Amino acid sequence: MVYYRKYRPQTLDEIIGQEHIKNALKKAHESNRLSHAYLFAGPKGSGKTSTARILAKMINCEVGGPCNKCSTCLSITDGSNLDLIEIDAASNRGIDDIRELREKIKLAPTSSKKKVYIIDEVHMLTTEAFNALLKTLEEPPSHVLFILATTDPHKIPQTILSRVQRFDFQAAKEEEIIEYLKNVIKIEKLKISDEALNLIAKKSEGSFRDGLKILDQLASSGNEITLEDVENIYKSGKSEDSIKLLNFIADADTKSALEFVTELSERGISLKEFINQTLHTLRLLLLIKHDTKKDESLSGLSQKLSSPQIVKIVNSLGIALEKMKFVSIPTLPLEIAVVESCQEQEVPRGERVSQVPQGEENNIGNKPRDTRDTSKPRDTSNELISPAIPAPISDAQEIIIIKDKWAYILETIKPYNFSLEALLKQSKIVSFESETLILEVPYSFHKRILEAPKSRELLESVLAEVLGKSAKVSTVLGTRPVRVEELANVEVAADDEIIKIASEIFNS
Ligand SMILES: [Zn+2]
Incomplete structure (x- = not known):
């Protein structure tokens, strides 16, 4: 058993x-x-x-x-x-x-x-x-x-x-997992070193079940369980690998950094574990920079990276870790984080420009303007609800979740489709009905781009993640005067297609 x-x-x-x-x-x-x-x-x-x-x-x-x-x-x-x-x-x-x-x-x-x-x-x-x-x-x-x-x-x-x-329920503490596993070790008469047991407890991340599964897996060999055995299960590459990647990033050497990610992946290293380990290294770097820690092996790197740069890399890697849960190409989130971090290094400090229009947040959740577009949101519910079951009281809870998570939704989309994120920033959340999020957009080319399958699928996949269920997206057109700064925003989106369409519309 x-x-x-x-x-x-x-x-x-x-x-x-x-x-x-x-x-x-x-x-x-x-x-x-x-x-x-x-x-x-x-x-x-x-x-x-x-x-x-x-x-x-x-x-x-x-x-x-x-x-x-x-x-x-x-x-x-x-x-x-x-x-x-x-x-x-x-x-x-x-x-x-x-x-x-x-x-x-x-x-x-x-x-x-x-x-x-x-x-x-x-x-x-x-x-x-x-x-x-x-x-x-x-x-x-x-x-x-x-x-x-x-x-x-x-x-x-x-x-x-x-x-x-x-x-x-609270996540199990490491010492609680150790206590729990020690009991099993005693009954099963297993031999295991303290270091190995400690590492299992640490890697279980608060889950008794995960700890037990790993112990079970290791016990099947019948030999004494060593630290190396446990490390092999959580093969995350060595900390030298993290230092190597961070050096490429510090040198803004995007090419070498990306090649190195491919190499890690080919070596069969768990990229999730690798990112976790790299985050650990970055934390050490921060401590070193603020004189709360000393580590010779990191002194070179700590001189190359400033504290704000370290924090930015931490943020990029954190997003990558989050996105790994739902992408089909496992290396992609780390690659995006690497490219972003390298670009961040390239731009001299002080010259960095915010690439995304600010001050549009107020649009989110405002009362919808009169719409001149008569198109109705698609009704996607093909399920008849019997009279015994009340129709959803309201979709208020979805709207609350979406508004609450809007910044996260945009953050998640940004690395995959920068223009889509920029366009969403200019959209307004109108309602959520029949499992469909209705967004109001100012221009018809916004509508066209948002409804293109590529954009829609991405947005819908992120919505599904946030809502815990599938959701559709539909757009309606709002009335809106042309304003110069908005045109500028659109151009910043830097998508050739948008710029082309925008210039067609506004230069004609
Ligand atoms: Zn009983």
Whole structure:
């Protein structure tokens, strides 16, 4: 049996950390005051679903409390209990899934006191599914307990949040992961050096599960686990590689820097790990520059880069790390960060110009102007909503999220399509309806460019990431006088096509 299943905590006491949650649940259970709906929020591997399953046992155990001996407890452990329904919202996110759930929920539990629904990654549900779930949470049958789990609580509508009792799980501390793994090491009679164990704990990034998986993987060799074994798993290149790349950037040697990224990729190095390691090096550089650290191997580099330059590289790499999650070409985000950082080095200080028009932020979210374009937003919902399910109360939550994340959306798009980002800065968010974001743009060529498949797909992919569901984009034309500075902005966008169209329009 894999460690992850074998060593899953089976009682609250076996869960390490999260003391406030364990105490609150124990007290509520003892005084018979458990809520009918919980939200467990927190990072991956912090114990949310383990706690949810233990809670299911606490409620349904035949002797009151997880005994892990009665048939109910045992069936929950081995996954055969019919009254524990686990739903992964990432793959069952539509309204039909929730509708089916609502139908089945009315039925009494088969053998236990309560039916327990665990909905994992609940933030992935569609708006319609959330609304259907809300109905159920408003009037839950007394034989049902809901446990919603999420790594991303800010994507959950307020209407849902107000109907659940929320617990925030903390990422595991390194020493907690070590404590947890030491127990497994003892039972499995593994041999492992302290350095190796410490590195596993560090690389697990707050996830008990990740730590256990790595230990499992390393244990299969049957040999003593060394630091080198662990390092090989997290092959991130050596710190010399980070120093080498940073030297190319400091010298504004874009060609060598890009070739080096290709070389790293060909060597099979995890670029995510490489970026993390480079960030670590940059942090050391900052400390060295401010005399809080000494490191001979970095002294040359620290003289070449100023503090603001280091901060800019950190920002570029941070964005690259974020974008790696959803690009199909794994090297691209790092390559963009490298090109940006090299260009930053080329331009002499003081001559840097802000390439993007400023002062347009106020447009975002203003009341839409009268539109002279009569085109209606495309209706993309091809799903009939039955009368029993209310139509979405409003799309307000999407609009709030989009406005809230607008700067991030623009930042994400910028490296891929600089002109699109510049155009979006001049657009206004009008509304979000029928899963479609409506943007108002001042000129018809804006509309044409924004609706070109290339631009639309990019914007839609970023929206999907931000909203946790797919969304379309549509544009409407607003009335707007020609202003000289806006023309200038368009030219700054530096896209030949835009300049061509713009000059056609304005020079005719
Ligand atoms: Zn039991």
